[in-house]
Amino acid sequence: MEITFLGTSSGVPTRSRNVSSVALRLPQRAQMWLFDCGEGTQHQILRSDLRVSQLSRIFITHMHGDHIFGLMGLLASCGLAGNVQRVDIYGPPGLNDYLQAASRYSHTHFSYPVKVHAVRPGVIYEDDEFIVSCGFLHHRVTSFGYRVLEKDRPGRFDVEKAKTLEIPPGRIYGQLKRGEVVTLADGRVIDGKELCGPTEIGRKIAYCTDTLYCDGAVELAQDADVLIHEATFAHQDAEMAFQRLHSTTTMAAQTALAAGVNRLIMTHFSPRYAPGNEIELKDLLEEARAIFPNTNMAYDFMTYEVPRRRDKELKKAEAMA
Structure with a gap:
């Protein structure tokens, strides 16, 4: 399981950061799942090592433009390329209407099956290897966070x-x-x-954006190996965060701490924290690490391989030796 950040800015793109999208690559089944699809996401995929032909599922958190404006373009390009077999899309009510209208007015017809699933809290997808569930977050519009659970599997056969x-x-x-x-x-x-060797414990990933600090995010992130959480604002701008129902760095860190996650990766940063300003992104990282030390700050094209519990335990043992 490899995570690639395709867009880490909030609201609008910058010269170095595109708007929201995160890819989850599943090499064992040659698939790629996408979480949100802001404008320009297909260009980001082309600039990465990802293969658009492996796209099979897209999970949309909410209907704000910086999370969905790239969706129609990506789907249309996949159809023209002719190398995608089927795409299942999960998201809030209204997502299907949006895609139907965009398809109708742009006279776009997909050459492959596209199925839109309106989600509600609970399990939304399950197969032999994975369970994906979602839950409500706290934002200005209906917004969902997602949790990907890899099922446990027997250890290596001798x-x-x-x-x-x-x-x-x-x-x-x-x-x-x-x-x-x-x-x-x-x-x-x-x-x-x-x-058989020790059971291989399944990995857990949580994706929570856009949201104010809420119990729903903590529940989705419970005991996750990786929590991807928005951190639009610095702690100093908490009042603005409450007004716009976004998270500060400290809210993201508090969510990670309360949920007992292994690693927090922050994303969805406001362009106001550009280099040279009074508060810069490095200051946001320091704020979060003061509460939750195992925090990283995402940047476009950053990749992170989610380790198995056994791998983490071996590394920890080696470090202590």
Whole structure:
């Protein structure tokens, strides 16, 4: 699971930051999921190492332009390129009407299936590997945050040990890999768990923007490996944040702390904190780290590989050795 930030500015793009969009690459299934799609997102994808042909799902938080104005252009380009099989889009009520109107007035017809799912709090998608759920955030319009949960899976299967035990390969190996108890033809009973390493704990990612600090964001982020949270304003501008129902750096950090996440990555920064101004982005990072030290500040094209729990534990053990 690799996260790529395609746009990290709020409201309007700047010379160095595009508006909101985050890609989640799933190499094991050659898929890319997109979270929000601000204007220019397809250009950002072209400038990245991502492959638009792998796009399969898009999750929209709310209907403000800096989160959806790139959606129609991206979908139209995918249709012209002819290399996308199907796209499922999840978002608030009104999203389907918006796309239908844009398609009608621009005379755009997709050459591949596009399905729009109006979401409500709870599980919105599930397959053998993942569960995606959403919940309400606190913004000026209906806004949803998303949580991606990777399901736990059995540890690595020890093929050499299986051969030593003279277990015949084939369908039995598959059963043992799943941790099942198998009775062999010679009467021996083999517990698959004894041939597998430690269970690989599924990773959790939460995406919360746009929102004021709220219980909904804390719930979505509970025990997440990574929380991606908006931090539009500095703490000094908290009054403006309350008026516009956006988060400050300290609100993002407090959400991460309350939810017990492993890492916070802030995004959606106001252009007012450009270099040379009284408050700069480096000051926002310091504010958040004062509350939640394991905080990063996203920038366009930043990538982050979400480690497995086992990988993190090994690194921690090595650091302590």
